[in-house]
Amino acid sequence: MKNEWPLWEVFIRGQHGLSHRHVGSLHAPDAEMAIRNARDVYTRRNEGVSIWVVEARHIAASSPSDKGPLYEPSQSKIYRHPTFFDIPEEAGNM
């Protein structure tokens, strides 16, 4: 496997988007080629105005098996949503 090019994750900012979104991954020998490959693989149909690539090994990710301890405690904490304020009439819809 050591002859395999590293895996890169590709993020594209779309025509109307404000932030870059993860669109997929690809293989490339270096960052420059990763951007060129991303241009050819992921922007063929005029999808983007900006490309980020990051080598997949540099992404630290949470573990799916930690889902319970990480996210479940927040499910019961509805008071964290700002829905308990009385909005003054003059403020209108928010």
Add this chain to the structure above:
Amino acid sequence: MDRDSAFFEFLLRMGDNTLVLGHRISEWCGHAPILEEDIALANTALDLIGQTQMWLGLAGEVEGAGRDADALAFTRDFWEFRNALLVELPNGDFGRTMARQFLFDAWQSVQLGKLLKSSDSRVAEIAEKAAKEVAYQVERSAGTVVGLGDGTEESHARMQAAIDYLWPYVGEFFAGDAVDAAMAEAGIAPDPASLRGDFDALVGRVMEEATLNIPEGDFHHKGGRDGARHTEHLGHLLCEMQWLQRAYPGATW
């Protein structure tokens, strides 16, 4: 040679270069060494075919005989083709394909730069659209030539062999004739020889970075641009490219 027939010949040369190379590159579809290169090559082929539609479309207009780009692409025989020999050569390995692509991209980028200032506004418009595609293509093919040339022992050896094989086909792009003289005089296109300096500078830079040597000697093959003597490979290519229109004339989908 009157101006319009020279103009027609010039446009065939432009369009046949991109048509034949576009077909060659499309032969990689599904066969490239990795998926990413496969898609990139397909994009390049499509860009080249798109440029062909513009060049041959204008050629048909200038000829005024009712032939459109499709008719010119699919119903001429090999002696009527005006592409340089370089683009009809078989693909060889991936390295040779990319070396040929770079040499062609380098010539195109210099040529299109001059055509932006063509006295014929239709030529200038096509050049403007194509120049953006070619600016990307030459960056990509140069990057691959450098990556493989300055890569492993094997990739370097293959790339050097590719350059040695292809180099004698480069000179044809710069050897002008009566057609070119008429185009230069009308201000439609530059004298081919005048592009050599910029081409050599660009190619020299990339070859140096790629640790590749440009072969010595001035000999170059000829016979493609004027259609006098194509290689045996063009006929086989056209056979595959044209058979459907030849077997079912006017077929559409």
